[in-house]
Amino acid sequence: MPQGRPQGVQLTILLIAILALALIGLYFGRRRALGTAGTNLSKLHSMPSYHGWYVALWCGIPSGIVLVVWLVIQGPVLEALLLSYLGPQVAGQSDAMIGLLLNDVRNLASGDVVSRDVDPALQAAADRYASMKSTAGAAVLAIGLALGGAGFGWAWRRISPGLRARNKVERVVNIVLILSSCVAIVTTIGIVLSVLFESIRFFSIIPFWDFLFGLKWSPQTAIRADQVGSTGAFGAIPLFTGTLMITLIAMLVALPVGLFAAIYMAEFASPRFRNVVKPILEILAGVPTVVYGFFAALVVAPTIRGIGESIGLDVASESALAAGIVMGIMIIPFISSLSDDAIVAVPNALREGSLAMGATRSETVVKVILPAALHGIVAACLLAVSRAIGETMIVVMAAGLAANLTANPLDAVTTVTVQIVTLLVGDQEFDSAKTLAAFALGLMLFVVTLALNVFALHIARKYREQYD
Amino acid sequence: MTEDTDAMVSLMMDEEVAPAAAADPEAPPAPRTRMRARGVDVFYADKQALFDVDIDLAQNKVTALIGPSGCGKSTFLRCLNRMNDIIDICRVSGSITLDDRDIYGRDIDVVQLRARVGMVFQKPNPFPKSIYENVAYGPRIHGLANRGSELDDIVEHSLRRAGLFDEVSDRLQQPGTSLSGGQQQRLCIARAIAISPEVILMDEPCSALDPIATAKVEELIDELREHYTIAIVTHNMQQAARVSQFTAFFHLGVLVEFEATEQIFTNPHDQRTQDYITGRFG
Structure with a gap:
């Protein structure tokens, strides 16, 4: 029977107990507030339910903090305790060996598979570990319950008509809101x-400037020394x-079409037309990009190739043009909407x-409406550009994987995101330059989109000042 | 377009007599009528908003349209430059003429009509452009200036006429929205007169302004009368009394009384007019 479980059970008990205590506090806090007020509710500084929440928070927060702190620090603490117990056995061993041993002890204690034969010393260590863990769990349970009870008693005794329960509860709510906004x-x-850290590891192998300004991309490296392979x-x-x-290419397709569609729908279309077409256009945004990829690879790319051949152009079967056009169609709804x-x-x-003033509708659109809406339109475009830069599937399927350095849109090209995917697909070791290159590319992508967003915000603010 | 106008002006040289002026025996020689509305009905879908309205706008006079909220005075004003065309459900019948030509006729282009009948709105609505470009907007779209210097002249002249030039001459390139509310409204007036309209319609032009800005705009209206025919919708009866020569009182979509302003405010014929101007309703 694995002995690590009881601690989990203890912590679950503590969690349920805290919640139950808070609920009880909510109810009795409210009742006590009503009781102290007697018949005259207006004597209370705060409404009774605030008193209830006040007690509940005093029950829940201190013991909740104990629970969270223990969950965070239990690993290192238990490890330190175990090490001091094992002391003589591990003396003089390397860190890696100690880590392996500790891992086995933990696994044995929780009943998982271990990497070596179980000898009595290891079993003893595992038992010791399990008992430490369960003792610690019991201690946390006791402390948590005691704190919850103490909080209950403290808050309960403080309830009086003059207690500013509302202000205190609202301050807690305020803190919760702040924490939520910090999550992102x-x-x-x-x-x-x-x-960043993975990228730094990459740049310690490949010089930064070689990466940023190198003209050749061929990420295959030899895994073993004797392997035949490119460097x-x-x-x-x-x-x-x-x-x-x-x-x-995508923006050349999407910007005019999207913008014209938006102008038509906002300024010229009848309400009936608008009510039908606008939702349909927005459905385009919901089509999975893989499906667009099919469309690009099976319809658009062969069509472009056929047209190219008929006028004597040499078109790759997977071309930047096909991927760009389909990607443009994909982002039309973003821009138009x-x-x-x-x-x-x-x-x-x-x-x-x-x-x-005697302006026609089109003069009005071009000279007044579009300038006034410009910051929104620019923001839409930059969002669309971010979408296009980050898009992967269409390019994988329609533009290929060949990293050609070319300005010819009829050639196959590849993009940053596609390379990240191909670098990380399959079984990879995480210390080779090939794999780490994905992180460096990711960092570049992040920096570029971040710069785009900052630029978009700047533009939006500049025009807003001028036009609102 | 100017030739067209001149032809019409010469057609109109025989003086027309406004009925309101005729009702006042003391009145000086009756002014020429520029716009004439006869039997105007307006419907919003099935709901009738105006009933059989007859009004004349006299040259170089200010005609005030007063009445309680929802009485149809703004609706009538918007018939005069066909701004109601923008509203799909709105239907206008009856006849409205500008210099004896039906403005709802087939041969009238609404764009040209609006160039001749300008409008100033309740809330100042400068375009999201510089002060200069706001005033230059109309001349540009109507091709009134061939060279930059001509345009500069039109802009300066319009701003001067609107009494705004001295206040903004050193910052013509700043956005029109950076001005105060009263300045913005005068900018809109400058914008309207930059294309030399013959009639200016004002839809409660002072209702969003403070008293000092209002006084300036009223003064301006009185000066503009010298060159233009003006119709103004107002909720403020003192304002109607101060700036107008003729006053039309609307109630529930009906034109109750249309007389010389003095007559309306001192000796109205209709009990409803009497009640309204003495503040018993509305």
């Missing part, structure tokens, strides 16, 4: 750091130009003002 920021920072080349320029070309919103948001007063 902290996650982003975490992602950046993880990518690998990690010049990212072909990937950048490929990404740039496909994005450019967001631009439409921006145009509709232009105050009607401006529209009437222009028409009353």
Whole structure:
């Protein structure tokens, strides 16, 4: 019978107990507040339910903090305790061997497979570990319950008509809101750091400038010394130009079509037409990109090739043009929908003002509406560009994997995202330059999209100042 | 377009008599009528908003349209430059003429009509452009200036006429929205007169302004009268009394009374007019 379980059970008990205590606190806090107020509710500074929440929070927060802190620190603490127990056995061994031993002890204690024969010493260590763990769990349970009870008693005794329960509860709510808004920021920072550290490892193998300005991309490296294979080349320029070309083609397709569609729907279309067509256009945004990939690879690319051959051009079966066009179709809804919103948001007063000057509808659109909606349209475009840069599936299926450095849209090219995927697909070891290159590419992608977003914000703000 | 206008002006040289002026025996020689509405009905879908309205706008006079909210005075004003065309469900019948030509006729281009009948709105609505470009907007779209210097002249002249030039002459390239509310409204007036309209319609032009800005705009309206025919919708009866020569009182979509302003405010014929101007309703 594995002996590690009881601690899990203890912590679950603690969690349930905390919640139950908080619920009880919620109910009795409210009742006590009502009791102290007597018949005259207006004597209370705060409404009774705030008193209830006050007690509940005093029950839940301190013991909750104990629980969370223990969950965070239990690993290192238990390991230190185990090491001090094992002391003489591990003396003089390397860190890696100690790590392996500790791992086996933990696995044995929780009943998992271990990497060596179980000898009595190991079994003893595992038993010791399990008992430490369960003792610690019991201690945490006791401390948590005691704190919860103490919090309950403290808050219960403080309840009086003059208690500013509302202010205190609202401050806690405030803190919860702040923490929630920090989640996204902290996650982003975490992602950046993880990518950054892997990238730094990559750049310790491949010089930064070779990566950034190298003209050849061929990430195959020999795994074993005696293997026949290329030495690998990690010049990212072909990937950048490929990404740039496909994005450019996509925007050349999407920007005019999307913008014209938005103008027509916002300014000229009858309400009936608009109500039918706008949702249909937005459905385009919901089509999975893999499906667009099929379309690109099976319909658009052969068509382009056929047309190219008929006029005597040599077109690769997987071309940047095909991928770019289909990607452009994919991002039309982004541009049309967001631009439409921006145009509709232009105050009607401006529209009437222009028409009353004897301007035609189209003069009004070009000279008044579009400038007024420009920041929204620019934001839509930059969002679309970010979408295009980050898009993977269409390019994998329609543009191929060949990292050609070319300005010819009829050649096969590849993009940053596609290379990240191909570098990380399959079984990979995480210390070769080939795999780490994916992180360096990811970092570049992140930096570029971040710069685009900052630029978009800047533009939006500049025009907003001028036009609102 | 100017030739067209001149032809019409010469057609109109025989003086027309406004009925309101005729009702006042003390009145000086009756002014020429520029716009004439006869039997105007307006419907929003099935709901009738105006009933059989007859009004004349006299040359170089200010005609005030007053009445309680929802009485149809703004609707009538918007018939005069066909701004109601923008509203799909709105239908206008009856006849409205500008210099004796039916403005709803087949041969009238609404774009040219609006160039001759300008409009100033309730809320200042400068375009998201510089002060200069706001005023230059109309001349540009109508091709009134061939060279940059001509355009500069039109802009300066319009701003001067709107009494705004001295306040903004050193910052013509700044956005029109950077001005104060009263300045923005005068900018909109400058914008409207930059294309030399013959009639200017004002839809509660001072309702979003403070008293000082209002006084300036009222003064301006009185000066503009010298060159233009003006119709103004207002909720403010003192304002109607101060700036207008003729006043039309609307109630529930009906034109109750249309007389010289003095007559309306001192000796109205209709009990409803009397009640409204003495503040008993509305």
